[in-house]
Amino acid sequence: MDKCSPKQVNTMKDLTTRQKEILTFIEHHEWRNGYWPSIREIQEKFGFRSTNAVMGHLRALEKKEAIERIPGQARTFRINRPDSPEIPSMPDDATEVVDIPVMGDIAAGYPDRVEPAGEIGRLQVDIQSAGFSSRRRTFALQVRGESMVDAEIYDGDMVIIEPRDAHDGDIVAALIDGETTLKRYIKKPGEHPYLKAENKFYPELYPVTELCVQGVAKAVVRNL
Amino acid sequence: MDKCSPKQVNTMKDLTTRQKEILTFIEHHEWRNGYWPSIREIQEKFGFRSTNAVMGHLRALEKKEAIERIPGQARTFRINRPDSPEIPSMPDDATEVVDIPVMGDIAAGYPDRVEPAGEIGRLQVDIQSAGFSSRRRTFALQVRGESMVDAEIYDGDMVIIEPRDAHDGDIVAALIDGETTLKRYIKKPGEHPYLKAENKFYPELYPVTELCVQGVAKAVVRNL
DNA sequence: CTTGACAATGGACAAGTGTTCACCTAAACA
DNA sequence: TGTTTAGGTGAACACTTGTCCATTGTCAAG
Numbered sequence: 001m002d003k004c005s006p007k008q009v010n011t012m013k014d015l016t017t018r019q020k021e022i023l024t025f026i027e028h029h030e031w032r033n034g035y036w037p038s039i040r041e042i043q044e045k046f047g048f049r050s051t052n053a054v055m056g057h058l059r060a061l062e063k064k065e066a067i068e069r070i071p072g073q074a075r076t077f078r079i080n081r082p083d084s085p086e087i088p089s090m091p092d093d094a095t096e097v098v099d100i101p102v103m104g105d106i107a108a109g110y111p112d113r114v115e116p117a118g119e120i121g122r123l124q125v126d127i128q129s130a131g132f133s134s135r136r137r138t139f140a141l142q143v144r145g146e147s148m149v150d151a152e153i154y155d156g157d158m159v160i161i162e163p164r165d166a167h168d169g170d171i172v173a174a175l176i177d178g179e180t181t182l183k184r185y186i187k188k189p190g191e192h193p194y195l196k197a198e199n200k201f202y203p204e205l206y207p208v209t210e211l212c213v214q215g216v217a218k219a220v221v222r223n224l
Numbered sequence: 225m226d227k228c229s230p231k232q233v234n235t236m237k238d239l240t241t242r243q244k245e246i247l248t249f250i251e252h253h254e255w256r257n258g259y260w261p262s263i264r265e266i267q268e269k270f271g272f273r274s275t276n277a278v279m280g281h282l283r284a285l286e287k288k289e290a291i292e293r294i295p296g297q298a299r300t301f302r303i304n305r306p307d308s309p310e311i312p313s314m315p316d317d318a319t320e321v322v323d324i325p326v327m328g329d330i331a332a333g334y335p336d337r338v339e340p341a342g343e344i345g346r347l348q349v350d351i352q353s354a355g356f357s358s359r360r361r362t363f364a365l366q367v368r369g370e371s372m373v374d375a376e377i378y379d380g381d382m383v384i385i386e387p388r389d390a391h392d393g394d395i396v397a398a399l400i401d402g403e404t405t406l407k408r409y410i411k412k413p414g415e416h417p418y419l420k421a422e423n424k425f426y427p428e429l430y431p432v433t434e435l436c437v438q439g440v441a442k443a444v445v446r447n448l
Numbered sequence: 449c450t451t452g453a454c455a456a457t458g459g460a461c462a463a464g465t466g467t468t469c470a471c472c473t474a475a476a477c478a
Numbered sequence: 479t480g481t482t483t484a485g486g487t488g489a490a491c492a493c494t495t496g497t498c499c500a501t502t503g504t505c506a507a508g
Contacts, residue, residue, distance in 0.1 A: 055468085074298035075260075093268045297463095
């Protein structure tokens with residue numbers, strides 16, 4: 001085979017439109033009903049006149065490692081989700097899932113002005129029992145650099161930010177020199193508040209100017 | 225009616241010991257495998273010689289509104305979890321939100337044996353872009369101790385675990401001496417796999433026995 | 449003692465369900 | 479032009495699985 005021709009690689013990304021539809025339906029069916037669809041249910045959904053139409057797609061999806069199945073057993077699926085952030089999110093009627101934009105670079109502005117292009121992905125999170133008020137304008141920030149290593153926040157971590165007033169001791173997302181960074185917010189009674197990096201090698205102190213603090217960090221999420 | 229006689233109330237709490245066992249197995253089977261068990265799989269688990277033993281329990285569970293089923297259809301369960309007061313349940317139209325049990329202490333056994341009492345809360349999370357696969361099998365574990373500090377996992381963090389086979393380098397939840405701990409899973413070609421603590425002060429090595437590895441850590445969540 | 453709830457056996461049946469074979473169409477490709 | 483790949487039809491087959499019948503035994507309540 002010609003090695004120069006762009007080889008068709010069978011990864012998740014190379015799913016056909018039809019295959020994506022099938023996959024989406026399977027996922028969605030499980031979301032809504034709590035159990036997987038049978039082949040004939042898929043057939044009926046798409047109006048196929050033969051179950052074999054479904055079988056073909058399932059075989060293809062399995063070949064491309066988008067799904068796994070237990071041969072011969074009813075309604076036993078397993079979905080392999082890739083790590084790519086642009087994965088087809090749940091259908092429109094499942095938007096109740098909290099969907100937080102991950103800002104790779106929001107240096108140029110405030111969260112309100114962040115453009116879609118600023119997103120490097122979406123993080124779907126709802127940590128109720130962790131005290132999240134999910135309905136707010138929560139967003140996530142991917143950490144770059146080492147400025148908070150002493151607070152055990154490392155390069156690459158994702159920090160979930162809630163826009164609101166900071167209190168003494170909060171870790172905040174702050175706009176400094178046109179760049180958003182994480183800092184510790186210090187406010188002692190009777191003194192002016194300031195920001196502080198949590199890295200002993202960078203004992204930086206920053207004054208708090210207006211609109212500087214963008215929000216308070218509520219949680220860290222790190223993928224292993 | 226005699227108010228002194230203990231009225232038989234058909235609520236979730238009045239399940240028989242056996243019925244609770246069945247219910248627990250059904251739930252856990254779905255956690256671990258991503259799909260519901262068939263009646264014969266339940267039968268085999270409990271060593272029944274007749275599927276009808278299962279049928280009886282399922283009918284009872286349905287009568288007591290602990291579960292729902294679609295008559296005649298395979299592996300279609302729906303578990304009615306009681307509205308535990310301490311856990312704010314999501315609104316009905318948001319049931320798609322993933323609901324991960326947080327196991328505070330699963331030291332006493334394998335996930336199969338974990339009792340509802342083992343939960344210390346529920347974490348509602350769906351991190352699609354973080355590469356999570358089948359949501360239902362996932363559970364969270366609150367970290368105790370310092371055995372993984374060199375991997376930047378600290379006491380109090382919550383680790384999201386997916387039950388599945390480990391590969392070399394994975395951080396896994398493993399059962400050691402009756403306690404579930406986090407360890408690094410090491411498996412070099414041609415050698416026996418072993419577990420390793422990520423703390424230079426505890427250079428522990430552990431052999432991998434059967435049923436030792438409970439799952440692979442996928443992410444860390446820390447509340448700030 | 450009788451009744452009823454609970455638990456389980458054993459076997460049989462039918463519907464649900466995955467699977468396969470043979471065959472077809474259209475577009476893309478070299 | 480033949481070949482491959484995606485997508486599909488139609489029918490038959492066999493395993494999976496839920497369901498139901500008749501029966502047995504235990505145990506606590508009335």
